[in-house]
């Protein structure tokens with residue numbers, strides 16, 4: 001099968017690209033605005049990369065979609081700090097530019113796997129129930145809380161993809177990732193920057209390596225289910241391999257057994273770092289107000305617990321527990337620090 005990935009050099013894209021290529025079953029075309037993570041992931045193995053900016057190269061995007069059997073759309077701005085500092089850029093890329101890719105899939109009748117987000121569910125509204133793709137209400141805060149702009153842009157695109165399926169027969173799967181963690185997630189941030197700091201694992205990893213305090217936003221009582229990237233990629237492979245069962249489905253990808261508060265996650269990372277990587281380290285964990293960390297307009301998703309029955313029904317189960325997820329992810333960053341900084345900056 002000919003598979004085309006947009007956003008292929010991101011965290012998920014680079015890990016997925018390697019696995020799809022290694023399977024030998026597919027011809028894989030990798031498109032992004034840059035290829036640093038692909039170079040890191042593939043090391044010396046060859047890969048088919050083309051520099052394609054989905055916001056500008058619309059004719060080329062259309063050609064690439066026409067030539068493919070399956071299209072993955074992974075291109076997005078994903079850091080919560082950016083939802084606050086550059087909300088219009090987030091909507092432009094995550095909604096309007098991705099819409100071009102989706103419309104090409106409609107035009108050429110191509111199967112699409114589009115990346116939505118667990119953040120679409122928003123807040124729990126006090127419920128303890130896990131998030132179900134076809135049942136759970138999507139609860140976002142007021143407009144002035146700009147944190148929700150990413151969720152809202154992604155939600156509108158989800159609704160349009162659904163409508164393209166109903167009205168024009170688009171074959172698609174909407175994937176909702178729940179806090180994937182692992183090699184090549186974001187990057188080290190030597191100096192913490194409010195406008196573009198990475199997601200929580202990379203933030204804490206940077207703090208440990210550069211001997212800065214790990215910062216718990218508003219005390220770190222929100223909860224997440226951390227999913228090891230290898231489990232996530234296996235789920236994506238299962239989705240690719242079950243086109244009929246997964247067609248016109250929204251699918252949560254996450255590990256419900258790996259739930260932790262952010263405070264507990266920080267403690268686990270700090271303990272793991274001292275025990276396995278730097279016995280002389282003395283990590284400090286401190287609480288910080290969200291208004292200082294992200295600026296005005298931040299509001300959190302209090303809990304994200306996925307219902308994964310759609311994926312278990314096709315035989316997928318996550319394999320990596322929380323300790324192993326943290327250990328393996330940290331190991332990659334520590335062992336590859338020099339190369340990561342060289343290729344991705346810090």
Ligand code: NAD
Pocket residue numbers: 006007008009010011012013031032033034052053054055056073074075076077078093097115116117118119176177178179180181186
């Ligand atoms: P990422 O930031 O690592 O990757 C995004 C990629 O998109 C980057 O390589 C970037 O260069 C590329 N890109 C940006 N602008 C582009 C453009 N104009 N044209 C082409 N490519 C462009 O993010 P990720 O974690 O790999 O996420 C991939 C997708 O999954 C996104 O849609 C994201 O919203 C979604 N998602 C991810 C997670 C997660 O746990 N990682 C969770 C929820 C949703």
Ligand code: UGA
Pocket residue numbers: 078079080117118119150177178179180198199200201203204215216217220222224262300301
């Ligand atoms: C992110 C973004 O929505 C998307 O990238 C993606 O859709 C989603 O993760 C996902 O991975 O599923 P969020 O989980 O809030 O959302 O982002 P993180 O930056 O990973 O933050 C997780 C939690 O840790 C939040 O409660 C945040 O306030 C907290 N945090 C973050 C800290 O306490 N300290 C930090 O240094 C960073």
